[in-house]
Amino acid sequence: MISDSTTKKVLARALRSGGDFAEIYVEDRSSNSLRLEDSKIERASSGREVGVGIRLRVEERTFYAYTNDLTEKGLLTTADTLLAALDSSSLTKILNLKAKEARSCRGQDTIMPQEVPQEDKVALLKKTDQAARQVSHEVIQVIAWYSDEIQKVLIANSRGLLVEDERIRTRFIIYVIARRKEIIQTGYKPLAYLQGYEALDQHPPQEAAITAARAAVTMLDAIAAPSGRMPVVIAKGSGGTIFHEACGHGLEADHIYKNASVYAGKRGQRVASEIVTAMDDATLKNSWGSFGFDDEGNPAQSTLLIEQGILRNYLYDGYWAERMGERATGNGRRQSYQHLPIPRMTNTYICNGQIEPADIIKATEKGFYAHTLSGGQVDPATGDFVFGVSEGYLIERGEISTPVRGATLIGNGPRILFEIDMIGNDLEISPGTCGKEGQGIPDGSGCPTLRVRELTVGGTQGGI
């Protein structure tokens, strides 16, 4: 993307007035998207974005500058802007760049999405639309959105690191609206993989469309959600949001350092019931939150976060690892060349337990079944979290019964982890976009079916 000699010159220029560390991040991203609505392809868009971010560290301070101008002159000028706010005298030697190490998620079976004819993508969107509409005449609208991207990054730093990573992403999102008289309900199913177009052969969007349409139609029969504290069974897959929000963000090293996390100082201590083991794993093949190298050039790795209830590790990027005297865990990620890397999750999940999911429901006399969560939010400082349930049911006499709508789960992260009393054996990871400090990145979160002894359900009706 840029030559080694330019890379070296830019690093040298960034460090000209001193500093401890310099890095260059080059990104070339091509993307395509098609959107169907009203059974018609309404939008088609393509883009190419090329940019470079240059980072300079001086003691505890970080300076960053980015540009779309990739000429050597443009890059040197950008490096110069870093120096404007600098008053350091420490000098760092730039080590020779190592031999380039390149990774890619591209394999023998990879079908490059950009080589698939537009007609095929259009046909797939239309088939998906039909599949959803065939579920019921109550389906009144289907939005199907296909997108692909190839993101190539090159990262080099003054310590001699030189790596390249190629990430191929394919995504298909289905959103279905069903209506019966005045009642409108929605169903949603995302498919997203760090993989080429073959992902959509392996996970047919038509099936996802049927799932989304059935959810929307089922929810037309829903009653208003109960409210109050009750046992809650959280289904596999999107239920992983619970761990992502309730705990994962609180394990990010920046929050730990700033004492802005309930998990600060808790390594080695019990933070969850002993049936809970949790991981962050960027090496999962094809998973939406995976990569070859993170956005600082550290290799993807798998990190044990909680082992049988004991907190084992936090999530570090290079900066916080160094500042805190720890090893980076490959969690330095950024939305694009326009952003500084910060500690982020990759694919985060609660590991499988022993129990059959059906037995968890059977063991629950009365409670709430959260089948699909629509997302959530947490304040890492206090651990207070909330998440929305887009598809939920009552549990009565050990069986899933009436669908309910408009439920929200609310609680406190540290407390809920202790309240998990049953974990199933059906782990599933679902894709999403995680936001932090205005940066959105692809992530996976997952869990097996699990039960929380008691959690607050916020609806409009009374208790059960």
Add this chain to the structure above:
Amino acid sequence: MRASEICEKIIKSGQRRGVQEIEVYLESSRSQRIKVFQGKAESVSTSKSLGVGTRVFVNKALGYAFTTELDDRSLEECLSAAFSNARATEADLHNALPEVEKPPSLDIYRESLAQTSTETKIDLALSLEQLAFDYSPKVKEVDLLIYSDGITEVTIANSKGFYGHYRRSDCFIYLHVLAQQNSDISSASAYAVGRELADLSMEKTAEEAASKAIMLLGAQPVRTAVVPVLLDPEVAAEVIGVIAGALSAEAVQKGRSLFADKLGHQIAANLVHIVDDGTLPEGLGSNPFDGEGVPKGKTPVIDSGILSTFLHNTCTARRAGCRSTGNASRPSFRGAPEVGISNFVLLPSITPREDLLGSIKEGFLVMEIQGVHSGANPVSGEFSVGAKGMWIKNGQLSMPVKEVTIASDILSMLKDIDGVASDLRLFPVGGSVGSPTLLVRKMTVAGR
């Protein structure tokens, strides 16, 4: 290369290839972002970026492509991609460029921001951190403090002869504060926005975050109850922002709005007046023209509780047989215009906020809501979000509350608005949304 030359080059090349209509959107920006922590600048980020997007109309089908590479070859590739995309989409008679109108001038740029040094901005951010600590010894940490600004230049040109250009300056400062008393920790945030540094009130912003965090110390869930709820302006703005999405004509025409059949109907209490105003000089959502070159307007959306119009861009307006309201939105060169709000404002009354508070025998003052993007559904109208705030007893604030949800449905909530205060503020939540304190007659507060 100058903006006008790039636009001309792309339009000419598109016309040679046989488009009926073509539009170019060019955006360049300079920005800075500064994070401070414990008396030091933790990071300083400086940028310059440039991108161009082109929209082509081929036999009434629409194609879009963008690039950050501005050499001739890349521009031709971008145009080819737009053409290929136009072949994939279906024709729609309503796809067309707007009629050319001369854009009004609007005062949204301050040269002083361009002249402000990085050091001055760092000092400003550090002073905000210090003010938060000085507010009270209970302020334990300012764990996130971000200053950011941008000077953006936008040029739109099209084959009908429109050529418009504007420059704007924006700055923003945000802090998140932790307060502590014994082992109890609470948090709160506040922000200020403006066109230049002088617009950002440091004292007010520090006080807002610090006082809120301290008020919330010792918060507990309450028992589940149905009570009157008072929404702080920021909370009210987040709620109003959810409604804004459902008032876009695009959502209505595609059957994904709960207001679809409600034009001319009473959808809110009499005292609710909502205007979308893209001409407010202080509004973040203001520009001389929208994302396709139509002058931004001032559109009364809800008038005395009656739904009077939806928000339109050129395409949705042609479909509905009306005029564009200047609401073609375009967050950047990366996307074709959709429909979006400018400054979406629920107009204030002359009632002081204290009078609304004083009228509540038992109720809940909501100071912060969590999970709006997952808990509020603008299609089905469901609304259930996490909330923090103060319990109200006999017209007075009694105790702090957290770990509860407030729930209702959007249509009932709009009709249940029983009071509108005078304390209007604008917030950058999902666009620019403004609201004063609102009183909602009843909502379910779910807790213990």
